[in-house]
Amino acid sequence: MTQRVQVIENILSANDQVALENRRLLEAANVYALNFMASPGAGKTSLIEQTLKRISSELHIAVVDGDIATSIDADRAAAAGALAIQINTGGECHLDAIMLKSALSELDLQGIDLLIVENVGNLVCPASFQLGTHQSVLIASIPEGDDKPYKYPGMYRGVDALVINKTDLLPYITFDMDYFRRGVEMLNPGLVTFPISCKTGEGLDSWIAWLRIQVSSHSIK
């Protein structure tokens, strides 16, 4: 039995092994964790701010922010009421499980219900690195254009929920929503999708309802 576990672990990459350890830490403390991924400027931090505004009275939320440089995002999350930790990757284009492990060691996980990990803004690299979070959320945005699922299939294929931000800009931008959705459906059939505007608040109720269900169905606190 021990032998078999050893064999399974040996075929995992070093990153995946640490991701498994992170997951066990999160599970042991009953923390539900999400990995937010997106292009630079799609609105990950804005979605975190709007989410905190709507749900931080119900849940204890921590945010781990990954960026090449600065603590701009963690400062925004902290200002919005979260316990926030900034990871600066130096030059790395994505978070990895070892970086998240360091951040987890700084948190009192027992006091947290929901952990949001904000990855480095990048539609390619973060998709290849497991962190140990329970689910991944991709934040797309209208100004990025409707062809992104076709051009960045790895990212769209691997996520558990899709937020389409900046719908308030639809009147000013050519964006074929049917074409976009066909691309998503081809790569990730049935993917749960939330068109929203962090600016106007449109669509955020549905996102919050989904998030509430995810946390409560996971939680036994």
Added chain:
Amino acid sequence: MTQRVQVIENILSANDQVALENRRLLEAANVYALNFMASPGAGKTSLIEQTLKRISSELHIAVVDGDIATSIDADRAAAAGALAIQINTGGECHLDAIMLKSALSELDLQGIDLLIVENVGNLVCPASFQLGTHQSVLIASIPEGDDKPYKYPGMYRGVDALVINKTDLLPYITFDMDYFRRGVEMLNPGLVTFPISCKTGEGLDSWIAWLRIQVSSHSIK
């Protein structure tokens, strides 16, 4: 003398050695080459289309498009009148000199004045890989937000010109141009900058004037 050249070449990475070969090929054929880099959806392809529309009667232009998947961008460049080659990187988050070398071998360089290389949409990885082009152009865009120079310093530090696209969206988006420009100036003092809108055409004349000067000051054709 030969010995010294050898020493210098040995300290270059494999990528940089091929980038040097690419540069020699381009120089030998008197082709001026630009590397376009940007976030996904910032408007690299739109800028190529608008550039072709304004200058393809004067110059022979070729476009090499790098994407994870699809030939959407090369198709758009070809429809706009360029000789276009698509490189699909598979999963790679950037072009490298070897990929560009393959594309160059498909082109009759003698018949080309200007080569535009459109890198993979990514604000991190492409900055680390020399291709052999003469200059690099970063296309930023208003919806990405005014904090991007601070958060992606490697990219902003390494480019020779900056285009700020989608200025038509300024009325609908909170974007502090002074804060953005201070970040750019800190990283890349005196960087030549073109605020433009590929949608309305605003600012494109200055960009085209700059481009014309770059090509003609390089060219002896």
